[in-house]
Amino acid sequence: MRRSCLTLLGLLCVETAWAGAPISGRDQQMVFPREPIQAVAARAYHQELASMAKRGELDLNPETLHRIRKICSQLIAQAIRIKPAAAAWPWEIHITSDPEVAAYSMGGGKLMISTHFIESYQLNDEELAVALAHEIGHIIAEHVREQVSMAALMNTSVPLHARKVADVINAMQSDISVYLRLQPLSRLQEMEADDIGIELAARAGISPAAVISFYSKLAKTDSGQSMFDTHGSITQRVKFVDSMANYAWPVYEASRKAKPLPHYTFADASP
Ligand SMILES: [Zn+2]
Secondary structure (H helix, E strand, O other), rough: OOOOOOOOOOOOOOOOOEEOOOOOOEEEOOOOOOHHHHHHHHHHHHHHHHHHHHHOOOOOHHHHHHHHHHHHHHHHHHHHOOHHHHHHHOOOOEEEEEOOOOEOOOOOOOEEEEEEEEEEEEOOOOHHHHHHHHHHHHHHEEEEHHHHHHHHHHOOOOHHOOOEEEHHHHHHOHHHHHHHHHHHHHHHHHHHHHHHHHHHHHHOOOHHHHHHHHHHHHHHHOOOOOOOOOOHHHHHHHHHHHHHOOOOOOHHHHHHOOOOOOOOOOOOOOO
């Protein structure tokens, strides 16, 4: 890590740090510390939960919620082994019946998946694990922090030390040029989340065959609403995950012989 500048009172401390993405080791430039990014994500996530609850679309099916938590608790245990700092993050997972939602994640361990998505693709537990492992991949690679960092570096009219997380996120949401310039990074991050997710799933004892079956289901029935809006061609994506899944077979075989890790326990309810 190298410190490039510090802010004056009242502004966020902005540092330039280089991180290595899990599994791939890809260099990531981070100009914001982890904490403010995670704080903004947690606030947005809890606002979203409140809004879903108000609309009667949050955690309506306790059995499904229990099923999802159980799957996630295995995957998060493996994620923490890869990224030990993630043990201190307050991981949360909820389900929604909002048909506009598929699955998404936010920085610091926040996850959401819709019952509509699970039902429309008729996902079994292993396929669900693949979907959730992809989202957990985004989280442990700190993709949001990297996106916000890249967006901050694009705005040269404001000195780096004076840029605040909230302003940068606002620009990402309202400025089409920022959005477009982030697309190459977004696509790279999606492939990386696939890669990390496949590895995580294999380590958690999920067969790589489930990877092929999950992505093939998406490819067959993809009609606009998917996890892959920023991912380019689904056909290319299936080819990519197919080759990644081949590398995961030895990891999966080893996981079947290894002693299972203790499951992660969610703070708000046990799985
Ligand atoms: Zn993704």
